[in-house]
Amino acid sequence: WPLMIDPQGQANRWIRNMEGSKLRIIDLKMAGFLREVENAVQYGFPVLLQDILEEIDPALEPVLSKSVLKIGNREVLRLGDKELDFSPDFRLYITTKLANPHYTPEISTKATVVNFAVKKDGLEAQLLGIVVQKEEPTLEKQKSELTIRVATGKRQLVDLENEILRLLSETK
Numbered sequence: 001w002p003l004m005i006d007p008q009g010q011a012n013r014w015i016r017n018m019e020g021s022k023l024r025i026i027d028l029k030m031a032g033f034l035r036e037v038e039n040a041v042q043y044g045f046p047v048l049l050q051d052i053l054e055e056i057d058p059a060l061e062p063v064l065s066k067s068v069l070k071i072g073n074r075e076v077l078r079l080g081d082k083e084l085d086f087s088p089d090f091r092l093y094i095t096t097k098l099a100n101p102h103y104t105p106e107i108s109t110k111a112t113v114v115n116f117a118v119k120k121d122g123l124e125a126q127l128l129g130i131v132v133q134k135e136e137p138t139l140e141k142q143k144s145e146l147t148i149r150v151a152t153g154k155r156q157l158v159d160l161e162n163e164i165l166r167l168l169s170e171t172k
Helices: 010-022 033-043 058-064 105-110 120-135 137-170
Strands: 002-005 024-027 046-050 068-071 074-079 082-085 091-096 112-115
Touching (some): 010 046, 010 091, 024 033, 033 046, 033 058, 058 074
Parallel strands (some): 002 091, 002 112, 024 046, 046 091
Antiparallel strands (some): 074 082
16 A cells, blocks of 8 residues: 655645545544444545554554455455455555654555655746746646657657567567
8 A cells, every 4th residue: 555755735635636535534533433444445435544643553454464365255354353345446545744754664564655745856846837837828738748748659669669579579
């Protein structure tokens, strides 16, 4: 599962936009947060576990480690004293506002740490984009279109290189 270092809240906004209305937003300080997680695991809802500190509630250990058991044709997750049917649609996102957190090795091995903290260069690029969007919207639109075209071109280049390599390997 991704654990996102998100001091500016960009990851939270991105996840909320991407997942939409089905997203369950959970804070470990909430009463009954574990019940929300249980429902999400069973019914395949995405969960945003937001604003964690450097430790995560041990009750979430089976979810973090993806301890899913196969019982017959069922996939089951034991959470506390309950056996829950595990939906393959379940997704977990974890975010922290801490700028430089220190996680235990247990957490670091069970989650993929992604740093969303904005550095000076990134902030400059974002602010420049906002200014250009306000002052010259057509220029910003052109830039976006060109960026997409460049990315598409790079993808096509990789595909063509792979095709050439495949053809060369088949030729003897």
